[in-house]
Amino acid sequence: MQRIIQDLVQKNNTKILLIVLDGLGGLPKEGKTELDAANKPNLDSLAINSACGLHMPVAMGITPGSGPGHLSLFGYDPVEWQIGRGVLEALGLGIELKKTDIAIRVNYATMENGIIQDRRAGRPPTEESRKITGKLQERIKKIDDVEIIFAPGMEHRFAVVLRFPESLPKGSDAIKDTDPQKEGNSPIPVTPSTPQAERVAKVTEKLITEISDVIKNEPKANFILLRGFSQVPDIPHFEDTYGLKSLCIAVYPMYRGLARLIGMDAQPLKGDIREEIDFLKKNYNDYDFFFMHVKKIDSYGEDGNFQGKVSKIEEFDKFLPEILNLKFDVIVITGDHSTPALMKSHSWHPVPVLLNSPYVLGNTCKGFSERECLKGEFGIFPTVNLMPLALANAGRLKKYGA
Amino acid sequence: MQRIIQDLVQKNNTKILLIVLDGLGGLPKEGKTELDAANKPNLDSLAINSACGLHMPVAMGITPGSGPGHLSLFGYDPVEWQIGRGVLEALGLGIELKKTDIAIRVNYATMENGIIQDRRAGRPPTEESRKITGKLQERIKKIDDVEIIFAPGMEHRFAVVLRFPESLPKGSDAIKDTDPQKEGNSPIPVTPSTPQAERVAKVTEKLITEISDVIKNEPKANFILLRGFSQVPDIPHFEDTYGLKSLCIAVYPMYRGLARLIGMDAQPLKGDIREEIDFLKKNYNDYDFFFMHVKKIDSYGEDGNFQGKVSKIEEFDKFLPEILNLKFDVIVITGDHSTPALMKSHSWHPVPVLLNSPYVLGNTCKGFSERECLKGEFGIFPTVNLMPLALANAGRLKKYGA
Numbered sequence: 044m045q046r047i048i049q050d051l052v053q054k055n056n057t058k059i060l061l062i063v064l065d066g067l068g069g070l071p072k073e074g075k076t077e078l079d080a081a082n083k084p085n086l087d088s089l090a091i092n093s094a095c096g097l098h099m100p101v102a103m104g105i106t107p108g109s110g111p112g113h114l115s116l117f118g119y120d121p122v123e124w125q126i127g128r129g130v131l132e133a134l135g136l137g138i139e140l141k142k143t144d145i146a147i148r149v150n151y152a153t154m155e156n157g158i159i160q161d162r163r164a165g166r167p168p169t170e171e172s173r174k175i176t177g178k179l180q181e182r183i184k185k186i187d188d189v190e191i192i193f194a195p196g197m198e199h200r201f202a203v204v205l206r207f208p209e210s211l212p213k214g215s216d217a218i219k220d221t222d223p224q225k226e227g228n229s230p231i232p233v234t235p236s237t238p239q240a241e242r243v244a245k246v247t248e249k250l251i252t253e254i255s256d257v258i259k260n261e262p263k264a265n266f267i268l269l270r271g272f273s274q275v276p277d278i279p280h281f282e283d284t285y286g287l288k289s290l291c292i293a294v295y296p297m298y299r300g301l302a303r304l305i306g307m308d309a310q311p312l313k314g315d316i317r318e319e320i321d322f323l324k325k326n327y328n329d330y331d332f333f334f335m336h337v338k339k340i341d342s343y344g345e346d347g348n349f350q351g352k353v354s355k356i357e358e359f360d361k362f363l364p365e366i367l368n369l370k371f372d373v374i375v376i377t378g379d380h381s382t383p384a385l386m387k388s389h390s391w392h393p394v395p396v397l398l399n400s401p402y403v404l405g406n407t408c409k410g411f412s413e414r415e416c417l418k419g420e421f422g423i424f425p426t427v428n429l430m431p432l433a434l435a436n437a438g439r440l441k442k443y444g445a
Numbered sequence: 446m447q448r449i450i451q452d453l454v455q456k457n458n459t460k461i462l463l464i465v466l467d468g469l470g471g472l473p474k475e476g477k478t479e480l481d482a483a484n485k486p487n488l489d490s491l492a493i494n495s496a497c498g499l500h501m502p503v504a505m506g507i508t509p510g511s512g513p514g515h516l517s518l519f520g521y522d523p524v525e526w527q528i529g530r531g532v533l534e535a536l537g538l539g540i541e542l543k544k545t546d547i548a549i550r551v552n553y554a555t556m557e558n559g560i561i562q563d564r565r566a567g568r569p570p571t572e573e574s575r576k577i578t579g580k581l582q583e584r585i586k587k588i589d590d591v592e593i594i595f596a597p598g599m600e601h602r603f604a605v606v607l608r609f610p611e612s613l614p615k616g617s618d619a620i621k622d623t624d625p626q627k628e629g630n631s632p633i634p635v636t637p638s639t640p641q642a643e644r645v646a647k648v649t650e651k652l653i654t655e656i657s658d659v660i661k662n663e664p665k666a667n668f669i670l671l672r673g674f675s676q677v678p679d680i681p682h683f684e685d686t687y688g689l690k691s692l693c694i695a696v697y698p699m700y701r702g703l704a705r706l707i708g709m710d711a712q713p714l715k716g717d718i719r720e721e722i723d724f725l726k727k728n729y730n731d732y733d734f735f736f737m738h739v740k741k742i743d744s745y746g747e748d749g750n751f752q753g754k755v756s757k758i759e760e761f762d763k764f765l766p767e768i769l770n771l772k773f774d775v776i777v778i779t780g781d782h783s784t785p786a787l788m789k790s791h792s793w794h795p796v797p798v799l800l801n802s803p804y805v806l807g808n809t810c811k812g813f814s815e816r817e818c819l820k821g822e823f824g825i826f827p828t829v830n831l832m833p834l835a836l837a838n839a840g841r842l843k844k845y846g847a
Binding site for chain 1: 472473476478499503504505506507508509510511512513523524527528530533534785787788790791792793794795815816819820824825
């Protein structure tokens with residue numbers, strides 16, 4: 044379908060704003076979901092005048108990660124376009140990936156006599172593990188002609204990027220995890236499962252040896268386990284697909300990284316919704332499409348903090364009039380997945396969405412919530428259809444057939 | 446899916462009527478859509494006792510042309526079955542196409558010293574251009590063994606059909622438009638982009654030479670530009686697929702042409718709903734399936750005439766009791782796409798539909814409108830599913846599996 048869309052795209056001067064309230068959808072506590080419980084007059088009145096519905100990022104019953112959740116929102120089939128674990132980890136740690144990179148998630152581990160005693164090296168404090176990772180980066184900058192980039196993470200976790208000087212063939216990341224999954228076993232040797240992966244496997248073997256040499260005398264973090272070898276996907280660019288010059292406005296590095304993967308512009312931002320809106324205003328004239336990501340709603344959901352999630356929705360609601368004053372042609376407000384505080388995790392529940400433009404039916408919902416959105420004119424639909432709807436409402440899609 | 450349906454089809458004596466109110470769906474003006482604003486007691490009371498919903502001809506956000514809109518209604522996937530521009534143009538001008546035809550849209554143009562000065566030959570009055578086209582038909586009846594049929598159109602437009610004595614291989618219509626798109630350029634030479642298209646290209650070259658000879662001394666319309674070369678699609682026949690002997694009742698030639706492409710019977714009709722209903726009554730006993738097309742609702746939508754569209758819906762409503770008296774087993778009333786007066790064009794919005802038979806749930810909607818149909822038992826669904834629903838309600842589909 045994305046190919047048909049691409050053929051129908053036409054350009055004009057309209058501006059589209061996609062606001063992703065991460066983890067927006069919820070489940071009831073004493074009858075009310077987080078959205079029901081929130082006092083959010085601006086969102087409610089916007090929903091009444093908008094096209095509403097609920098979207099499914101992957102499929103019914105499937106709980107999406109942040110990668111598939113966002114790819115769907117951007118109109119990419121999340122089953123066709125998979126983003127490897129290593130790539131997501133590296134993006135989340137703020138690394139700007141290139142097409143020639145292989146990204147890997149790494150754990151510090153404790154090894155004795157060739158046997159893994161602790162797969163997480165006793166969960167070292169983050170400041171401690173960061174020091175070790177810093178030392179690794181200082182000592183190891185290249186393996187042969189391959190640049191090595193270390194990205195320190197939380198506790199026992201970090202990421203490594205192998206930056207090759209040349210483009211790698213497809214299948215170069217087909218290497219088994221070296222993590223034996225259970226303590227008491229030897230690490231699994233670096234095993235390429237395709238001939239294309241042999242070059243990467245050789246570099247990885249040398250890398251493990253060099254890292255071991257540096258850390259072998261650490262009391263606990265004296266070895267490493269590698270997981271999620273992955274290449275940067277050769278995914279079509281957002282602007283090539285939709286003809287939209289696009290800007291990502293996000294505080295967390297992973298979302299900026301995801302957006303950059305599809306060619307959106309992004310700059311590091313610190314802080315909160317206030318800073319995001321200022322950045323949006325500053326760049327209003329220079330882009331056609333704005334993806335604004337609001338993280339904290341999900342974080343409170345993940346913590347099981349129902350009231351915290353409610354408060355964050357209310358906080359966003361106060362900023363909404365200022366956003367509406369910017370006069371976007373199309374505004375979409377939704378989440379990338381549901382994160383019910385009740386479940387303390389992402390969930391499979393479809394995500395409430397509203398789309399505002401002059402070309403909606405409207406007056407189907409009394410406010411913005413899971414139950415009200417069920418009555419909306421979009422019904423329950425696959426998330427990948429949201430981009431075509433936004434484009435259509437912006438007058439950016441020609442008629443199909445005569 | 447169409448293949449599964451074909452395996453399940455069984456015949457009986459039921460009669461199905463599909464009424465297409467072209468461009469039916471709309472958008473609100475001061476809160477009310479055209480359907481909301483129309484006083485249509487008969488449609489409303491039928492909707493209350495029917496299965497209702499909204500259907501999407503192609504996909505969410507995609508605005509369908511009349512071709513894809515109708516193919517979907519007839520149960521053909523509009524992405525799989527595409528009808529070329531030349532074919533639609535020729536059908537619209539009333540030409541009965543055969544499987545061995547190549548149809549082409551043509552513009553009269555003004556050429557000087559090999560350069561196109563005006564791509565539309567100064568938009569000649571229709572009666573003037575018709576005279577020239579008449580002269581062409583008189584002088585040019587054949588190129589080699591290929592019959593040439595001219596169909597006069599409006600202003601600078603007409604269509605040409607190349608009727609070959611033999612079946613042409615697939616890809617025979619792969620010829621670039623000769624229209625350079627911009628004045629000040631030479632026309633593009635006839636260029637086949639596949640080996641199969643070479644025979645058609647040669648005939649076309651000779652045709653251009655012969656036409657030029659006839660019109661070279663016209664003051665403005667002294668050359669032609671060709672676009673939309675297309676073969677008649679080798680599309681399965683409606684009766685072979687569904688076991689339904691079918692009749693098209695339409696005033697506009699293009700809809701009859703579309704219906705004939707899939708093997709429906711059709712006869713030229715002039716006039717209005719009154720004449721269509723008389724024709725329906727006359728043929729009631731001879732067919733299983735009736736496709737009745739009402740055009741004017743769309744035309745008023747395209748003109749942005751909200752009240753005109755409302756009046757045409759009201760006019761149709763007055764005829765409805767007479768139609769219901771004919772006691773069809775299944776009646777479907779819908780549109781081929783939405784044409785909101787607000788947008789003055791086809792749109793991507795799903796189209797309200799009601800299906801009446803003894804086997805519906807009913808009592809889900811309070812009337813026939815976009816918002817009421819949202820509450821209906823069909824929900825929002827792909828248009829291609831409408832034919833299986835009509836067949837099922839007519840008792841014409843066997844159980845699938847044991």
